[in-house]
Amino acid sequence: LTARKLQSISKMLDFYSQFNPSPLSIKKFIDFGLNASEQKSFVFLRKELPVRLANIMKEIALLPENLLRMPSVTAVNDWYMRSFQEIIEFEKREASDKTLEHFCSELVKIRNRHTDVVETMAQGVLELKESHDVDHHTEHSIQYFLDRFYMSRISIRMLINQHTLLFGGQLESAPGPNQSKYIGCIDTQCDIVSVIKDAYENARFLCDQYYLASPDLIINESQHKQLEDESCLNIVYVPSHLYHMLFELFKNSMRAVMEYHGSQDNYPPISITIARGKEDICLKMSDKGGGIGRSTTDHLFKYMYSTAPQPSKSDAHTVPLAGYGYGLPISRLYARYFHGDLILLSCEGDGTDAVIYMKALSNEANELLPIFNKTTSKFYRTVVQTGDWSNQATNIGDRQLSQNI
Numbered sequence: 001l002t003a004r005k006l007q008s009i010s011k012m013l014d015f016y017s018q019f020n021p022s023p024l025s026i027k028k029f030i031d032f033g034l035n036a037s038e039q040k041s042f043v044f045l046r047k048e049l050p051v052r053l054a055n056i057m058k059e060i061a062l063l064p065e066n067l068l069r070m071p072s073v074t075a076v077n078d079w080y081m082r083s084f085q086e087i088i089e090f091e092k093r094e095a096s097d098k099t100l101e102h103f104c105s106e107l108v109k110i111r112n113r114h115t116d117v118v119e120t121m122a123q124g125v126l127e128l129k130e131s132h133d134v135d136h137h138t139e140h141s142i143q144y145f146l147d148r149f150y151m152s153r154i155s156i157r158m159l160i161n162q163h164t165l166l167f168g169g170q171l172e173s174a175p176g177p178n179q180s181k182y183i184g185c186i187d188t189q190c191d192i193v194s195v196i197k198d199a200y201e202n203a204r205f206l207c208d209q210y211y212l213a214s215p216d217l218i219i220n221e222s223q224h225k226q227l228e229d230e231s232c233l234n235i236v237y238v239p240s241h242l243y244h245m246l247f248e249l250f251k252n253s254m255r256a257v258m259e260y261h262g263s264q265d266n267y268p269p270i271s272i273t274i275a276r277g278k279e280d281i282c283l284k285m286s287d288k289g290g291g292i293g294r295s296t297t298d299h300l301f302k303y304m305y306s307t308a309p310q311p312s313k314s315d316a317h318t319v320p321l322a323g324y325g326y327g328l329p330i331s332r333l334y335a336r337y338f339h340g341d342l343i344l345l346s347c348e349g350d351g352t353d354a355v356i357y358m359k360a361l362s363n364e365a366n367e368l369l370p371i372f373n374k375t376t377s378k379f380y381r382t383v384v385q386t387g388d389w390s391n392q393a394t395n396i397g398d399r400q401l402s403q404n405i
Protein backbone atom coordinates (compact mmCIF):
# COMPACT_ATOMS: atom_id res chain seq x y z
CA LEU A 1 0.00 0.00 0.00
CA THR A 2 1.58 3.30 -1.10
CA ALA A 3 1.88 6.25 1.29
CA ARG A 4 -0.86 8.12 -0.62
CA LYS A 5 -3.14 5.09 -0.39
CA LEU A 6 -2.50 4.81 3.36
CA GLN A 7 -3.29 8.50 3.74
CA SER A 8 -6.68 8.16 2.04
CA ILE A 9 -7.50 4.94 3.94
CA SER A 10 -6.79 6.62 7.28
CA LYS A 11 -9.16 9.44 6.33
CA MET A 12 -11.85 6.87 5.49
CA LEU A 13 -11.11 5.03 8.74
CA ASP A 14 -11.71 8.26 10.68
CA PHE A 15 -14.97 8.75 8.79
CA TYR A 16 -16.43 5.26 9.28
CA SER A 17 -15.20 4.88 12.87
CA GLN A 18 -17.38 7.84 13.88
CA PHE A 19 -20.44 5.63 13.42
CA ASN A 20 -21.45 3.05 16.02
CA PRO A 21 -22.00 -0.49 14.75
CA SER A 22 -25.74 -1.39 14.54
CA PRO A 23 -26.48 -4.60 16.50
CA LEU A 24 -29.01 -6.95 14.87
CA SER A 25 -31.12 -9.43 16.86
CA ILE A 26 -31.71 -13.01 15.75
CA LYS A 27 -35.31 -11.92 15.18
CA LYS A 28 -34.14 -9.15 12.84
CA PHE A 29 -31.96 -11.62 10.93
CA ILE A 30 -34.98 -13.92 10.58
CA ASP A 31 -37.49 -11.20 9.61
CA PHE A 32 -35.08 -9.83 7.00
CA GLY A 33 -34.28 -13.30 5.67
CA LEU A 34 -37.93 -14.31 5.23
CA ASN A 35 -38.39 -11.93 2.32
CA ALA A 36 -34.81 -11.02 1.67
CA SER A 37 -33.83 -8.36 -0.81
CA GLU A 38 -30.27 -8.58 -2.10
CA GLN A 39 -30.30 -4.88 -2.88
CA LYS A 40 -31.34 -3.89 0.66
CA SER A 41 -28.73 -6.23 2.10
CA PHE A 42 -26.06 -4.73 -0.18
CA VAL A 43 -26.95 -1.15 0.79
CA PHE A 44 -26.90 -2.07 4.51
CA LEU A 45 -23.62 -4.05 4.36
CA ARG A 46 -21.57 -1.62 2.25
CA LYS A 47 -21.97 0.79 5.16
CA GLU A 48 -22.19 -1.55 8.18
CA LEU A 49 -19.17 -3.70 7.29
CA PRO A 50 -16.81 -0.69 6.91
CA VAL A 51 -18.23 0.72 10.18
CA ARG A 52 -17.48 -2.51 12.06
CA LEU A 53 -14.07 -2.88 10.40
CA ALA A 54 -13.11 0.75 11.07
CA ASN A 55 -14.20 0.56 14.73
CA ILE A 56 -11.95 -2.39 15.43
CA MET A 57 -9.09 -1.15 13.23
CA LYS A 58 -8.93 2.06 15.27
CA GLU A 59 -8.45 -0.17 18.28
CA ILE A 60 -5.72 -2.24 16.66
CA ALA A 61 -3.86 1.05 16.19
CA LEU A 62 -4.02 1.61 19.98
CA LEU A 63 -2.37 -1.67 20.89
CA PRO A 64 0.87 -1.56 22.91
CA GLU A 65 3.68 -0.75 20.48
CA ASN A 66 5.61 -3.95 21.06
CA LEU A 67 2.55 -6.08 20.18
CA LEU A 68 1.65 -3.94 17.17
CA ARG A 69 5.17 -4.41 15.81
CA MET A 70 4.97 -8.22 15.90
CA PRO A 71 5.10 -9.63 12.34
CA SER A 72 1.86 -11.59 12.80
CA VAL A 73 -0.04 -8.55 14.07
CA THR A 74 1.28 -6.49 11.16
CA ALA A 75 0.02 -9.20 8.79
CA VAL A 76 -3.47 -9.21 10.36
CA ASN A 77 -3.60 -5.41 10.24
CA ASP A 78 -2.67 -5.54 6.56
CA TRP A 79 -5.55 -8.00 5.85
CA TYR A 80 -7.97 -5.62 7.58
CA MET A 81 -6.66 -2.60 5.61
CA ARG A 82 -7.06 -4.43 2.30
CA SER A 83 -10.55 -5.74 3.14
CA PHE A 84 -11.68 -2.31 4.35
CA GLN A 85 -10.45 -0.73 1.12
CA GLU A 86 -12.15 -3.36 -1.05
CA ILE A 87 -15.55 -2.84 0.58
CA ILE A 88 -15.55 0.98 0.52
CA GLU A 89 -15.07 0.72 -3.26
CA PHE A 90 -18.81 -0.13 -3.35
CA GLU A 91 -19.82 3.06 -1.48
CA LYS A 92 -21.09 4.92 -4.55
CA ARG A 93 -21.77 1.99 -6.89
CA GLU A 94 -25.21 1.43 -8.44
CA ALA A 95 -26.87 -1.78 -7.16
CA SER A 96 -26.88 -3.36 -10.62
CA ASP A 97 -26.90 -7.18 -10.93
CA LYS A 98 -23.25 -6.99 -11.95
CA THR A 99 -22.41 -4.97 -8.82
CA LEU A 100 -24.41 -7.30 -6.55
CA GLU A 101 -22.64 -10.32 -7.99
CA HIS A 102 -19.23 -8.65 -7.64
CA PHE A 103 -20.06 -7.65 -4.05
CA CYS A 104 -20.85 -11.28 -3.15
CA SER A 105 -17.62 -12.56 -4.63
CA GLU A 106 -15.63 -9.84 -2.84
CA LEU A 107 -17.22 -10.91 0.48
CA VAL A 108 -16.19 -14.53 -0.17
CA LYS A 109 -12.65 -13.37 -1.00
CA ILE A 110 -12.51 -11.32 2.22
CA ARG A 111 -13.85 -14.18 4.35
CA ASN A 112 -11.19 -16.47 2.91
CA ARG A 113 -8.42 -13.91 3.46
CA HIS A 114 -9.32 -13.76 7.18
CA THR A 115 -9.62 -17.52 7.74
CA ASP A 116 -6.52 -17.76 9.96
CA VAL A 117 -6.87 -14.52 11.93
CA VAL A 118 -7.34 -16.25 15.32
CA GLU A 119 -4.25 -18.44 14.95
CA THR A 120 -2.21 -15.57 13.51
CA MET A 121 -3.07 -13.24 16.41
CA ALA A 122 -2.25 -16.07 18.85
CA GLN A 123 1.12 -16.34 17.09
CA GLY A 124 1.54 -12.58 17.61
CA VAL A 125 0.87 -12.95 21.35
CA LEU A 126 3.40 -15.80 21.45
CA GLU A 127 6.00 -13.67 19.60
CA LEU A 128 5.43 -10.96 22.20
CA LYS A 129 5.75 -13.37 25.13
CA GLU A 130 8.98 -14.74 23.71
CA SER A 131 10.54 -11.37 22.90
CA HIS A 132 9.43 -9.01 25.73
CA ASP A 133 8.53 -9.12 29.40
CA VAL A 134 4.77 -8.57 29.51
CA ASP A 135 3.69 -6.42 32.46
CA HIS A 136 0.27 -6.76 34.08
CA HIS A 137 -1.16 -3.69 32.38
CA THR A 138 -0.11 -4.95 28.92
CA GLU A 139 -1.64 -8.35 29.67
CA HIS A 140 -4.87 -6.63 30.75
CA SER A 141 -4.92 -4.52 27.56
CA ILE A 142 -4.34 -7.61 25.41
CA GLN A 143 -7.17 -9.51 27.18
CA TYR A 144 -9.53 -6.53 26.73
CA PHE A 145 -8.52 -6.10 23.09
CA LEU A 146 -8.68 -9.75 22.01
CA ASP A 147 -12.16 -10.25 23.53
CA ARG A 148 -13.38 -7.23 21.53
CA PHE A 149 -11.37 -8.08 18.42
CA TYR A 150 -12.64 -11.70 18.23
CA MET A 151 -16.23 -10.59 19.01
CA SER A 152 -16.00 -8.07 16.18
CA ARG A 153 -14.69 -10.81 13.87
CA ILE A 154 -17.56 -13.18 14.87
CA SER A 155 -20.07 -10.43 14.04
CA ILE A 156 -18.51 -9.51 10.68
CA ARG A 157 -18.38 -13.17 9.60
CA MET A 158 -22.04 -13.55 10.67
CA LEU A 159 -23.08 -10.67 8.35
CA ILE A 160 -20.95 -12.01 5.48
CA ASN A 161 -22.29 -15.57 5.94
CA GLN A 162 -25.93 -14.40 5.98
CA HIS A 163 -25.50 -12.40 2.75
CA THR A 164 -23.55 -15.08 0.84
CA LEU A 165 -25.88 -17.87 2.01
CA LEU A 166 -29.06 -15.92 1.15
CA PHE A 167 -27.81 -14.50 -2.15
CA GLY A 168 -24.66 -16.40 -2.99
CA GLY A 169 -26.40 -18.38 -5.67
CA GLN A 170 -25.07 -21.79 -4.55
CA LEU A 171 -28.50 -22.49 -3.04
CA GLU A 172 -30.21 -25.34 -4.87
CA SER A 173 -33.50 -23.57 -4.25
CA ALA A 174 -35.12 -22.39 -7.46
CA PRO A 175 -37.18 -19.21 -6.89
CA GLY A 176 -40.31 -20.44 -5.09
CA PRO A 177 -41.62 -21.12 -1.57
CA ASN A 178 -38.63 -21.92 0.59
CA GLN A 179 -39.35 -24.98 2.79
CA SER A 180 -35.96 -24.96 4.52
CA LYS A 181 -35.93 -24.27 8.26
CA TYR A 182 -32.65 -22.40 7.75
CA ILE A 183 -32.40 -18.64 7.24
CA GLY A 184 -28.76 -18.31 6.22
CA CYS A 185 -26.76 -19.94 9.03
CA ILE A 186 -29.65 -19.61 11.51
CA ASP A 187 -31.72 -22.75 12.18
CA THR A 188 -35.25 -21.68 13.14
CA GLN A 189 -35.88 -25.15 14.60
CA CYS A 190 -32.45 -25.91 16.05
CA ASP A 191 -32.72 -29.24 17.86
CA ILE A 192 -30.48 -28.79 20.92
CA VAL A 193 -30.32 -32.52 21.74
CA SER A 194 -29.01 -33.41 18.28
CA VAL A 195 -26.31 -30.72 18.42
CA ILE A 196 -25.29 -32.05 21.85
CA LYS A 197 -25.06 -35.60 20.48
CA ASP A 198 -23.02 -34.47 17.44
CA ALA A 199 -20.52 -32.59 19.62
CA TYR A 200 -20.32 -35.49 22.10
CA GLU A 201 -19.72 -38.14 19.41
CA ASN A 202 -16.94 -36.09 17.77
CA ALA A 203 -15.20 -35.31 21.07
CA ARG A 204 -15.61 -38.95 22.11
CA PHE A 205 -13.91 -40.05 18.88
CA LEU A 206 -10.80 -37.98 19.80
CA CYS A 207 -10.97 -39.26 23.39
CA ASP A 208 -11.18 -42.91 22.31
CA GLN A 209 -8.25 -42.37 19.94
CA TYR A 210 -6.08 -40.91 22.68
CA TYR A 211 -7.24 -42.74 25.85
CA LEU A 212 -8.73 -45.89 24.23
CA ALA A 213 -11.87 -45.17 26.29
CA SER A 214 -14.29 -42.32 26.97
CA PRO A 215 -16.98 -41.30 29.51
CA ASP A 216 -20.63 -41.93 28.69
CA LEU A 217 -23.14 -39.12 28.25
CA ILE A 218 -26.39 -38.61 30.19
CA ILE A 219 -28.85 -35.96 28.97
CA ASN A 220 -31.47 -34.75 31.47
CA GLU A 221 -34.26 -32.43 30.40
CA SER A 222 -35.34 -30.42 33.40
CA GLN A 223 -38.97 -29.76 32.40
CA HIS A 224 -41.03 -32.91 32.98
CA LYS A 225 -44.35 -31.65 31.72
CA GLN A 226 -43.29 -31.24 28.10
CA LEU A 227 -41.09 -34.35 27.81
CA GLU A 228 -43.26 -35.98 25.20
CA ASP A 229 -43.19 -32.86 23.03
CA GLU A 230 -39.63 -33.11 21.61
CA SER A 231 -39.94 -29.86 19.67
CA CYS A 232 -39.92 -27.95 22.97
CA LEU A 233 -36.14 -28.28 22.93
CA ASN A 234 -35.88 -26.42 19.66
CA ILE A 235 -34.50 -22.89 19.68
CA VAL A 236 -33.81 -20.29 17.01
CA TYR A 237 -30.01 -20.20 17.00
CA VAL A 238 -26.83 -20.64 14.95
CA PRO A 239 -26.09 -24.37 15.27
CA SER A 240 -22.39 -23.94 14.36
CA HIS A 241 -21.94 -21.55 17.31
CA LEU A 242 -23.67 -23.94 19.73
CA TYR A 243 -21.66 -26.87 18.34
CA HIS A 244 -18.36 -24.95 18.77
CA MET A 245 -19.11 -24.29 22.46
CA LEU A 246 -20.29 -27.84 23.24
CA PHE A 247 -17.38 -29.51 21.40
CA GLU A 248 -14.88 -27.43 23.42
CA LEU A 249 -16.59 -28.20 26.74
CA PHE A 250 -16.85 -31.93 25.97
CA LYS A 251 -13.11 -32.07 25.14
CA ASN A 252 -12.25 -30.40 28.47
CA SER A 253 -14.58 -32.62 30.51
CA MET A 254 -13.48 -35.83 28.82
CA ARG A 255 -9.82 -35.01 29.35
CA ALA A 256 -10.51 -34.16 33.00
CA VAL A 257 -12.39 -37.43 33.65
CA MET A 258 -9.85 -39.63 31.83
CA GLU A 259 -6.85 -38.03 33.59
CA TYR A 260 -8.51 -38.03 37.02
CA HIS A 261 -9.70 -41.63 36.84
CA GLY A 262 -6.62 -42.87 34.98
CA SER A 263 -6.20 -46.57 35.70
CA GLN A 264 -9.69 -47.88 36.52
CA ASP A 265 -11.96 -48.55 33.58
CA ASN A 266 -15.42 -47.43 34.70
CA TYR A 267 -15.44 -43.68 34.22
CA PRO A 268 -18.09 -41.43 35.74
CA PRO A 269 -20.39 -40.20 32.91
CA ILE A 270 -20.62 -36.60 31.78
CA SER A 271 -24.14 -35.26 32.31
CA ILE A 272 -25.92 -32.43 30.51
CA THR A 273 -29.01 -30.79 31.97
CA ILE A 274 -31.17 -28.73 29.62
CA ALA A 275 -33.31 -26.07 31.33
CA ARG A 276 -35.79 -23.92 29.41
CA GLY A 277 -36.99 -20.83 31.26
CA LYS A 278 -38.81 -17.65 30.29
CA GLU A 279 -35.60 -15.65 29.94
CA ASP A 280 -32.81 -18.23 29.55
CA ILE A 281 -32.17 -21.57 27.98
CA CYS A 282 -29.35 -23.26 29.94
CA LEU A 283 -27.15 -26.20 29.13
CA LYS A 284 -25.23 -27.36 32.20
CA MET A 285 -22.44 -29.86 31.52
CA SER A 286 -21.21 -31.60 34.68
CA ASP A 287 -18.13 -33.79 34.94
CA LYS A 288 -16.51 -35.66 37.83
CA GLY A 289 -13.04 -34.88 36.56
CA GLY A 290 -11.64 -33.69 39.87
CA GLY A 291 -12.00 -29.99 39.04
CA ILE A 292 -9.31 -27.34 39.58
CA GLY A 293 -8.48 -24.75 42.20
CA ARG A 294 -10.10 -21.30 42.01
CA SER A 295 -6.83 -19.56 41.18
CA THR A 296 -6.49 -21.69 38.04
CA THR A 297 -10.13 -21.28 36.96
CA ASP A 298 -9.49 -17.54 36.56
CA HIS A 299 -6.71 -18.21 34.06
CA LEU A 300 -8.72 -20.51 31.78
CA PHE A 301 -10.29 -17.55 29.93
CA LYS A 302 -6.99 -15.67 29.59
CA TYR A 303 -5.43 -15.48 26.13
CA MET A 304 -1.91 -14.93 27.46
CA TYR A 305 -2.18 -17.88 29.85
CA SER A 306 -3.51 -20.25 27.20
CA THR A 307 -1.03 -19.23 24.50
CA ALA A 308 1.59 -21.95 24.35
CA PRO A 309 3.83 -23.04 21.47
CA GLN A 310 1.79 -25.17 19.05
CA PRO A 311 2.93 -28.83 19.13
CA SER A 312 4.78 -29.59 15.90
CA LYS A 313 2.55 -31.08 13.23
CA SER A 314 4.74 -34.24 13.33
CA ASP A 315 3.13 -35.50 16.53
CA ALA A 316 -0.30 -34.59 15.21
CA HIS A 317 -1.52 -38.11 16.07
CA THR A 318 -1.42 -37.04 19.72
CA VAL A 319 -3.99 -34.30 19.19
CA PRO A 320 -4.42 -33.02 22.74
CA LEU A 321 -8.07 -33.01 23.79
CA ALA A 322 -7.85 -29.70 25.60
CA GLY A 323 -5.56 -27.60 27.70
CA TYR A 324 -4.17 -25.02 25.31
CA GLY A 325 -5.55 -22.78 22.57
CA TYR A 326 -8.30 -20.25 22.71
CA GLY A 327 -11.16 -22.74 22.98
CA LEU A 328 -12.70 -21.42 26.19
CA PRO A 329 -12.33 -17.65 25.64
CA ILE A 330 -13.69 -17.91 22.06
CA SER A 331 -16.53 -20.24 23.16
CA ARG A 332 -17.51 -17.66 25.78
CA LEU A 333 -17.55 -14.99 23.05
CA TYR A 334 -19.93 -17.14 20.96
CA ALA A 335 -22.25 -17.43 23.98
CA ARG A 336 -22.04 -13.67 24.72
CA TYR A 337 -22.45 -12.70 21.03
CA PHE A 338 -26.24 -13.08 21.25
CA HIS A 339 -26.36 -11.84 24.87
CA GLY A 340 -25.91 -15.25 26.47
CA ASP A 341 -22.89 -16.35 28.54
CA LEU A 342 -20.62 -19.27 29.37
CA ILE A 343 -19.42 -19.80 32.95
CA LEU A 344 -17.33 -22.42 34.76
CA LEU A 345 -17.93 -23.57 38.31
CA SER A 346 -15.26 -25.95 39.54
CA CYS A 347 -15.14 -27.83 42.87
CA GLU A 348 -11.60 -29.04 43.31
CA GLY A 349 -11.54 -32.71 44.28
CA ASP A 350 -14.93 -33.35 42.72
CA GLY A 351 -15.43 -31.91 39.21
CA THR A 352 -16.54 -28.98 37.11
CA ASP A 353 -19.87 -27.59 35.86
CA ALA A 354 -19.89 -25.52 32.67
CA VAL A 355 -23.08 -23.57 31.93
CA ILE A 356 -24.03 -22.18 28.49
CA TYR A 357 -26.77 -19.52 28.81
CA MET A 358 -28.78 -18.52 25.72
CA LYS A 359 -31.62 -16.02 25.35
CA ALA A 360 -34.99 -17.79 25.21
CA LEU A 361 -36.53 -15.02 23.07
CA SER A 362 -34.99 -14.24 19.68
CA ASN A 363 -35.99 -10.56 19.90
CA GLU A 364 -33.78 -10.31 23.00
CA ALA A 365 -30.91 -12.18 21.35
CA ASN A 366 -29.15 -9.00 20.17
CA GLU A 367 -25.61 -8.96 18.84
CA LEU A 368 -23.17 -7.74 21.51
CA LEU A 369 -20.77 -5.48 19.59
CA PRO A 370 -17.63 -3.63 20.74
CA ILE A 371 -17.90 0.12 20.15
CA PHE A 372 -14.79 2.25 19.63
CA ASN A 373 -15.05 5.59 21.39
CA LYS A 374 -13.21 8.02 23.67
CA THR A 375 -13.44 5.70 26.71
CA THR A 376 -11.99 2.87 24.64
CA SER A 377 -8.90 4.83 23.74
CA LYS A 378 -8.56 6.03 27.33
CA PHE A 379 -8.50 2.39 28.42
CA TYR A 380 -5.37 1.82 26.36
CA ARG A 381 -3.72 5.08 27.28
CA THR A 382 -3.44 4.92 31.05
CA VAL A 383 0.02 6.50 31.03
CA VAL A 384 -0.32 10.05 32.33
CA GLN A 385 0.85 12.38 29.57
CA THR A 386 3.24 15.14 30.50
CA GLY A 387 4.09 18.22 28.67
CA ASP A 388 2.65 20.26 25.91
CA TRP A 389 -0.03 22.94 26.17
CA SER A 390 -2.89 20.74 24.89
CA ASN A 391 -3.03 18.60 27.99
CA GLN A 392 -1.66 21.03 30.57
CA ALA A 393 -4.98 20.84 32.35
CA THR A 394 -5.36 23.71 34.84
CA ASN A 395 -8.90 22.78 35.84
CA ILE A 396 -11.59 20.21 35.13
CA GLY A 397 -12.62 22.01 31.94
CA ASP A 398 -9.12 21.87 30.50
CA ARG A 399 -8.69 18.29 31.70
CA GLN A 400 -11.88 17.38 29.81
CA LEU A 401 -10.60 19.23 26.72
CA SER A 402 -7.21 17.49 26.81
CA GLN A 403 -8.91 14.10 27.01
CA ASN A 404 -10.98 14.83 23.91
CA ILE A 405 -8.09 15.97 21.81
Ligand SMILES: O=S(=O)(c1ccc(O)cc1O)N1Cc2ccccc2C1
Nearest residue numbers: 249252253256259289291292352354
Ligand atom coordinates in the same frame (compact mmCIF):
# COMPACT_ATOMS: atom_id res chain seq x y z
O1 LIG B 1 -10.30 -27.40 34.70
S1 LIG B 1 -11.24 -28.50 34.68
O2 LIG B 1 -11.89 -28.77 35.94
C1 LIG B 1 -12.42 -28.16 33.47
C2 LIG B 1 -12.37 -26.94 32.81
C3 LIG B 1 -13.30 -26.66 31.83
C4 LIG B 1 -14.28 -27.59 31.52
O3 LIG B 1 -15.17 -27.29 30.55
C5 LIG B 1 -14.34 -28.82 32.19
C6 LIG B 1 -13.38 -29.08 33.17
O4 LIG B 1 -13.38 -30.27 33.85
N1 LIG B 1 -10.45 -29.83 34.19
C7 LIG B 1 -9.77 -29.70 32.88
C8 LIG B 1 -8.67 -30.70 32.97
C9 LIG B 1 -7.78 -31.13 31.99
C10 LIG B 1 -6.82 -32.07 32.30
C11 LIG B 1 -6.74 -32.57 33.58
C12 LIG B 1 -7.63 -32.13 34.55
C13 LIG B 1 -8.59 -31.19 34.24
C14 LIG B 1 -9.64 -30.53 35.12
